[in-house]
Amino acid sequence: VRTVDDGRAVVANIAGTTTDTDGAIHSFEGGHYISVVGYRDGGNVVKIADSANPDTASYDVTVEHLADWIATRGYATS
Numbered sequence: 001v002r003t004v005d006d007g008r009a010v011v012a013n014i015a016g017t018t019t020d021t022d023g024a025i026h027s028f029e030g031g032h033y034i035s036v037v038g039y040r041d042g043g044n045v046v047k048i049a050d051s052a053n054p055d056t057a058s059y060d061v062t063v064e065h066l067a068d069w070i071a072t073r074g075y076a077t078s
Contacts, residue, residue, distance in 0.1 A: 012036060016068075
């Protein structure tokens with residue numbers, strides 16, 4: 001939350017599959033980088049900027065789903 005409030009993004013190295021808040025599936029079994037660029041609900045839901053597909057360039061995921069997605073790679077940076 002602090003990083004986004006400071007006008008910066010969090011870059012996360014993820015792998016595997018997650019479901020966004022609209023029910024769409026995002027799958028990167030070989031790994032991928034995404035950016036967290038916003039949040040809502042006190043930081044419990046984050047906005048993802050994703051360059052992989054222009055049709056789904058931005059979507060929301062819960063922090064819980066994001067944490068699971070990151071856990072397979074082990075890090076995020078801001």
